[in-house]
Amino acid sequence: MLTASETGVRIYNLGPLEQVPLGEGRAFLVGSTPVAVFRPRNGKVYATQALCTHKGGPLADGLLGGETLVCPLHAYRFNLATGQPVGHECSALRTYAVVVGPDGCIRLALP
Amino acid sequence: MAAKQRLVLIGNGMAGARFLEELTSLGGGEQYDIVAFGDEPYGNYNRILLSGVVSGTHDPKDIFINPLSWYREKGVTLHAGVRAGWIDRDSKKVYAPNNIGETYDKLVLATGSQPFVPPLEGLTREDGRFKEGVFVFRTLDDCSAILAYAQQAKRVAVIGGGLLGLEAARGLLKQGLEVHIVHLTAHLMDAQLDPSSAKLLQRAMESMNIHVHLEKSSTALLGNECVSGIGFKDGSRLDCDMVVLSAGIRPNVDLARASGLTVQRGIVVHNDLSCRNDPNVFAIGECAQHNNVVYGLVAPLWEQARVLAERLSGKNPQAVYRGSRVSTKLKVMGVDLAVMGDKDPRHEEDEVVTYVEPSRGIYKKLVVRDGKLAGAILLGDGQMTPRLLQAFDRSELLPESRSELLFSLGEQSQKLSVADMPDDTQVCNCNGVSKAKLLAAIKGGARSLKAVCDATRAGTGCGSCKPQVQAILEWAADGLVAEDPSVHYYVPGVPLTKVELVRAIKGQDLRSVSAVFAVLAEGREDAASKLGLASLLKTIWGKDYEDERDARFINDRVHANIQNDGTFSVIPRIYGGVTSPDQLRRIADVAEKYQARMVKITGGQRIDLLGLPKESLPAVWQDLGMPSGHAYTKAFRTCKTCVGTDFCRYGLGDSTGLGIQIEQRFQGIESPHKMKLAASGCPRNCAEATTKDVGAVAIEGGRWEVYVGGAAGSKVRKGDVLCVVDTHDEVMQYMGRFMQYYREQGKYLERTYDFVERVGVDHLRQVLVEDSEGMCERLDAEIQAAINAYVDPWKEADHPKHPAQFVRELAVVED
Numbered sequence: 038m039l040t041a042s043e044t045g046v047r048i049y050n051l052g053p054l055e056q057v058p059l060g061e062g063r064a065f066l067v068g069s070t071p072v073a074v075f076r077p078r079n080g081k082v083y084a085t086q087a088l089c090t091h092k093g094g095p096l097a098d099g100l101l102g103g104e105t106l107v108c109p110l111h112a113y114r115f116n117l118a119t120g121q122p123v124g125h126e127c128s129a130l131r132t133y134a135v136v137v138g139p140d141g142c143i144r145l146a147l148p
Numbered sequence: 149m150a151a152k153q154r155l156v157l158i159g160n161g162m163a164g165a166r167f168l169e170e171l172t173s174l175g176g177g178e179q180y181d182i183v184a185f186g187d188e189p190y191g192n193y194n195r196i197l198l199s200g201v202v203s204g205t206h207d208p209k210d211i212f213i214n215p216l217s218w219y220r221e222k223g224v225t226l227h228a229g230v231r232a233g234w235i236d237r238d239s240k241k242v243y244a245p246n247n248i249g250e251t252y253d254k255l256v257l258a259t260g261s262q263p264f265v266p267p268l269e270g271l272t273r274e275d276g277r278f279k280e281g282v283f284v285f286r287t288l289d290d291c292s293a294i295l296a297y298a299q300q301a302k303r304v305a306v307i308g309g310g311l312l313g314l315e316a317a318r319g320l321l322k323q324g325l326e327v328h329i330v331h332l333t334a335h336l337m338d339a340q341l342d343p344s345s346a347k348l349l350q351r352a353m354e355s356m357n358i359h360v361h362l363e364k365s366s367t368a369l370l371g372n373e374c375v376s377g378i379g380f381k382d383g384s385r386l387d388c389d390m391v392v393l394s395a396g397i398r399p400n401v402d403l404a405r406a407s408g409l410t411v412q413r414g415i416v417v418h419n420d421l422s423c424r425n426d427p428n429v430f431a432i433g434e435c436a437q438h439n440n441v442v443y444g445l446v447a448p449l450w451e452q453a454r455v456l457a458e459r460l461s462g463k464n465p466q467a468v469y470r471g472s473r474v475s476t477k478l479k480v481m482g483v484d485l486a487v488m489g490d491k492d493p494r495h496e497e498d499e500v501v502t503y504v505e506p507s508r509g510i511y512k513k514l515v516v517r518d519g520k521l522a523g524a525i526l527l528g529d530g531q532m533t534p535r536l537l538q539a540f541d542r543s544e545l546l547p548e549s550r551s552e553l554l555f556s557l558g559e560q561s562q563k564l565s566v567a568d569m570p571d572d573t574q575v576c577n578c579n580g581v582s583k584a585k586l587l588a589a590i591k592g593g594a595r596s597l598k599a600v601c602d603a604t605r606a607g608t609g610c611g612s613c614k615p616q617v618q619a620i621l622e623w624a625a626d627g628l629v630a631e632d633p634s635v636h637y638y639v640p641g642v643p644l645t646k647v648e649l650v651r652a653i654k655g656q657d658l659r660s661v662s663a664v665f666a667v668l669a670e671g672r673e674d675a676a677s678k679l680g681l682a683s684l685l686k687t688i689w690g691k692d693y694e695d696e697r698d699a700r701f702i703n704d705r706v707h708a709n710i711q712n713d714g715t716f717s718v719i720p721r722i723y724g725g726v727t728s729p730d731q732l733r734r735i736a737d738v739a740e741k742y743q744a745r746m747v748k749i750t751g752g753q754r755i756d757l758l759g760l761p762k763e764s765l766p767a768v769w770q771d772l773g774m775p776s777g778h779a780y781t782k783a784f785r786t787c788k789t790c791v792g793t794d795f796c797r798y799g800l801g802d803s804t805g806l807g808i809q810i811e812q813r814f815q816g817i818e819s820p821h822k823m824k825l826a827a828s829g830c831p832r833n834c835a836e837a838t839t840k841d842v843g844a845v846a847i848e849g850g851r852w853e854v855y856v857g858g859a860a861g862s863k864v865r866k867g868d869v870l871c872v873v874d875t876h877d878e879v880m881q882y883m884g885r886f887m888q889y890y891r892e893q894g895k896y897l898e899r900t901y902d903f904v905e906r907v908g909v910d911h912l913r914q915v916l917v918e919d920s921e922g923m924c925e926r927l928d929a930e931i932q933a934a935i936n937a938y939v940d941p942w943k944e945a946d947h948p949k950h951p952a953q954f955v956r957e958l959a960v961v962e963d
Contacts, residue, residue: 051960058950060662060698061705064957071957078662078673078698087957095714098702102641102675109702109710112608114675124602 051143054082062097062106070147072133073097075106075117083117084133084145091127152181155460156242156252158232158403160186162194163433163449164258165214170457172222179461182224183250185242189229190216193288201291202298202319208288235407237426254428254460257415259400261434261444262286266307266395269368269379281375281390285316286397294392298323301390305329305378307366309336311478313394317358318482320392328359328386330366330378332395340476340487344504345511345525352483352509352528361386399435399442414442419468421456432456439471448472450630464643475537477530477622483509484530488540489523490515498522501550512554519545521553531555534618547908566619575616578609583620590624596632597621598640611897612862638896639681641665641674646684646895653688660694661685680896683782686818687891691937697949701781706954707941708765709780711758715745716765718757720774721815724789724807724827725753731774738771752786752824754779762956766945775815775940782897784814784823784887788836792829792846801846803829806876810844813880816938817887817931820894820903825883836860838867841900842886844879847872852879856886856912857904865901868909871917885916885924888931 049067051074057063062075064087071087073096085106089096094110101107104117114123120130134146155176157164168184176182193212200206219226227248234243241251263284265271273279281301283294294316298304304320306313309331321327329336335346336353350360368379369391377387399414410416410424414437421436423429432452434444443449451472458467475488492515493500499516510528514521514536521540526533536553539546546553571584581604589603597618601607607614622629638646642664649668658664661681665673678699686693703709708716722731735755739747745759754777760768769776778785787810790796792803807827814825826837827844837843839860845853851872858867871882889912894903904912914920916927948954 049960052958056952056955056958058697058952060696063952063955066957066959068960092712093714095710098705098710098714100675100678100701101698102673102678105675107675110712125605 045148047147049145049147051145053141054137054143055141057082057143060101062099062101064095064097065145067145067147072145074135074143074145075101077101077103077117079103082135082137082143084135085115085117085120085130086132089113089127090122090130091125096130153179153253154251155180155182155254155256156250157182157184157256157258158235158242159258159260159400159433159435160184160188160226160228161258161260161433162446163260163453164256166450167256167258167432167453167457168219168222168224169214170454171461172224174457174461174463176457176461177223180254182222183227183252184219184224185227185230185232185244187229187231188287188289190288198285198288198291198315200319201288202285202294202316203322204319208291211288232403235403235429237407237429240428252428254430256456257404257423257429257431257435258433259403259435261397261399263393264396264398265393266366268366270371271369273373279369279371279375280373281371282369282393283391284393285312294320295323297390298325301325303328303388304390304392305386305388306392306394307378308332308394308396309360309362310339310394310396311337312397313392314353316392316394317353321356321358325390326359327357328361328388329353330361330364330386332363332365334363336360336362340491341525341527342491342513344502345513345527348504348506348509348511348527349483349485351506356482397434397444399437401435404431404435413437419470420459421452421469430456430460438469441471443472443474445474445476447476448474454633473541475540477533477537483528484526484533485528486526486530486533486537487524488537489521491523491525493517494522501554503554514550514553516546516550521546534615534622544906545908545911548910566616566623569620575620576604576606576609576613578613579605581606586617586620587624590621595621595625595630596635598632598634599630610862638684639674639677641672641677642669642681644668649684650688653685659685659689659692660696661699662696663694679782683818683820683896690933697953703780706762706765707776707780707944708760708762713759715759715761717779718744718760718765718768718772719750719754719777719779720772721777721786721811722754722774723811724787724804726789726804726808727755734772734774738768741771742768750779751788752779753788754786763954765954766948769942769945776942778816778941781818782821783819784817784825786824787811787814788824788826788840790827790829790834792827796829798832799829799846800831800848801827801829801844801850801852802876803827803835803844803846806844806852806879807835809876810880810883813935814884814887816941817891817934819887819891820896821899823887823890823900839864840867842883843867844883850874852876854879854882854886857901857909859899859901863899863901865905867901868904868912870909870912881928882916884931884935885927886912888927888934889916891934892930 051065057074057076060078062073065072073085073087075083089108091113094108098109099107106115106117113125115130120132136144138144201208230244232242232244241249243249263286284290303326305328306317307330309329317327317329335343336350365381366378367381369375370377370379375391377385379385401411401415404415405411415431415435416424417431417436417438421430433449452469455467455469458464477486501514503512513525515523520543524536569583573583575581575583585604589600594600594603600621606617634640636645637643638649652668656667661678664681679701682699697705708718739757742760742764744757748756750756787807789803789807793799823841825842826835826840828835828837829846837845838855839858843855851874853872854870855867856870859865890903
């Protein structure tokens with residue numbers, strides 16, 4: 038759970054989940070950190086760095102399938118939960134802890 | 149969770165091991181405790197490559213597929229070097245020496261086959277062992293023994309001129325021996341070849357100094373302790389100091405027979421591969437007899453292994469095996485040979501096409517039945533083999549000109565030299581994948597085109613290198629190429645062909661992409677399948693399609709083309725490439741106001757505004773006041789025109805007028821891949837209509853030629869003339885009919901040039917011009933309905949589908 042932030046972790050409220058259409062992703066500028074938030078149809082919510090480690094593609098514009106994210110520029114794949122590349126050797130995506138609170142708002146932790 | 153069942157496998161050869169691979173990859177390890185018996189003390193190895201071991205081209209350690217450690221990793225208990233001795237089907241237990249007893253819920257027999265040893269006088273010594281210098285050729289141990297003995301031998305006779313015998317002969321020739329082949333009948337490889345091709349093969353072998361003795365029935369082996377020759381029925385003899393017996397194989401069925409299972413030539417199995425009289429015991433591979441056939445080639449074994457793994461893992465409990473269409477491709481003594489299906493005609497109506505070039509040892513023979521390939525023999529020239537194998541496997545309707553099947557049209561010949569290609573040659577020019585990288589992936593276990601492409605990303609760009617990747621795979625995998633069943637699926641994530649998928653979608657009334665995943669893919673959503681499904685559903689349901697925006701590529705969510713920096717390009721429709729000062733002024737104003745980073749004339753005679761951010765798109769469209777040019781999607785794109793009769797002194801037809809009409813009619817019509825059109829006003833063809841997906845060219849006499857299937861991109865192809873007509877209306881009628889047929893029959897991402905080649909222009913003329921299937925009226929009505937349903941997507945500027953549709957980035961401050 039995302040709780041106390043004494044360790045330097047900051048928690049941000051990204052606003053209502055509905056800002057991200059079902060099955061899609063959206064980019065957020067959280068403080069000064071660009072983040073992509075995804076809302077696949079499996080009911081979960083994930084957050085990764087905003088740009089692809091291959092050639093900087095805008096990941097929030099990608100296609101989702103379960104836990105897999107496909108970058109819109111060159112179709113490189115990543116696992117949303119772990120950030121790990123799938124079928125290629127680019128470096129993994131940074132991932133961020135994210136939850137939807139009882140108020141229906143997305144909360145994201147930045148280290 | 150229920151307790152795990154126990155699955156016992158007897159036989160760890162090519163079929164058994166393949167089954168284990170398939171089963172564990174489908175999650176069978178979670179359902180079963182798996183135990184395997186293999187009577188050789190190794191992991192499993194590729195028996196096909198044994199001749200390579202004999203000839204010295206392969207080291208024994210290179211032919212192992214899975215080492216013993218693989219079994220540990222997969223949680224499989226392997227009794228290596230242990231031969232199962234007895235099956236008690238009442239208590240469901242397999243017994244083996246050293247007090248091994250394994251109980252089973254499911255038992256799989258993959259006991260393979262053994263060499264047939266003909267009854268020869270003097271075969272054995274007093275102690276019952278073979279005379280020294282006499283060998284069979286079946287296992288890795290046989291190979292080692294043959295190799296060791298060959299070092300001291302001078303003259304070897306191989307008894308049996310079948311496939312395996314020739315392979316053995318090849319190996320022994322390379323060891324420096326004088327090689328003789330002794331064969332019972334009048335021609336070599338009589339199971340696969342007809343007399344003419346066998347004769348050519350024989351000549352090729354004799355030119356390599358192999359001695360062939362036909363119609364020789366061996367009756368005795370001469371010599372005391374060591375073999376010194378063969379005696380024949382006709383009284384003659386052949387001196388030799390080594391003999392390899394390769395007179396065919398017999399299924400290993402003793403264990404099954406002793407256990408009371410039904411055995412004829414092989415263990416008799418049903419379509420679910422279970423034994424006739426025990427539903428918990430299954431048989432696959434060379435020991436199994438399905439529908440009266442016992443298969444000895446690798447591809448059917450793999451099909452059986454796959455089907456059984458799908459059934460037992462629960463991935464597809466309804467999977468059935470319906471027999472295999474047998475084909476094989478091999479190099480016999482360095483000579484390319486491919487055989488498939490029937491080697492001779494079976495009915496009077498069967499058509500036989502042959503081409504013989506004795507001086508080069510080339511022989512090609514096709515047996516055509518009902519317009520489809522029923523069989524073929526291709527010797528000495530492998531150029532057309534992939535094409536014919538495909539036609540055979542898929543029962544394709546053949547082109548009427550049979551010569552197209554016998555000879556390549558030049559273009560493909562470049563891919564054939566894959567063996568000579570240096571390792572650092574770049575094969576995939578989109579992703580920069582070299583031959584060396586492909587070879588590494590193949591050596592690492594990728595055996596199908598899809599697996600190689602997934603592992604290296606080769607072929608995942610424009611796809612035009614796939615034939616070359618396939619050629620490298622076939623060359624490097626040496627007969628081990630797997631056909632990935634998913635190549636027949638319409639999309640990778642739903643295990644159905646297009647026909648099956650359409651039937652399921654209609655039958656179960658599935659109107660959205662998520663509904664298809666839920667019902668037909670066990671709820672597993674696959675990103676790579678979404679776009680193809682969306683395209684198909686839209687074609688099936690039209691306005692009743694339930695459009696889910698997440699099943700669209702970003703371009704189709706925001707109706708613009710994403711660029712390498714995440715900005716977008718906007719191309720408004722300019723009908724027929726004919727614009728006006730007013731339009732140009734508006735475009736210029738928009739380009740300035742929204743700071744387009746580049747303004748470019750496109751190849752389709754339009755104007756592209758590049759470098760626009762997503763959030764400005766709605767305002768750009770509103771200010772332009774022009775409809776979308778659909779330059780970002782799989783749909784009708786544009787109709788390029790030349791000036792035509794309006795101004796051109798050569799003009800024979802009103803190409804600009806026609807182009808404008810075409811664009812107004814077909815704008816936004818979605819299709820399996822993009823469609824680029826053109827209309828040329830005379831045969832000088834300045835609009836390049838003959839290399840477009842669909843094109844029209846005016847000819848003298850006030851008529852128009854309608855072309856389909858042209859291309860001038862990653863592939864260059866001149867289109868085929870579908871028909872010649874008189875009026876603009878007729879041009880558009882046939883164009884529309886073709887487009888609708890392509891929309892219905894084309895595979896997703898199959899361009900028209902591949903589609904036209906696949907179905908054949910003759911077929912298209914019959915269906916679309918002569919109306920041979922009585923469907924023209926319906927096609928015309930369907931395309932009209934699609935045209936009527938057209939809405940300019942740029943109207944979403946006023947009515948976005950989602951409040952965040954055009955949002956690029958939301959800013960958040962600390963909570």
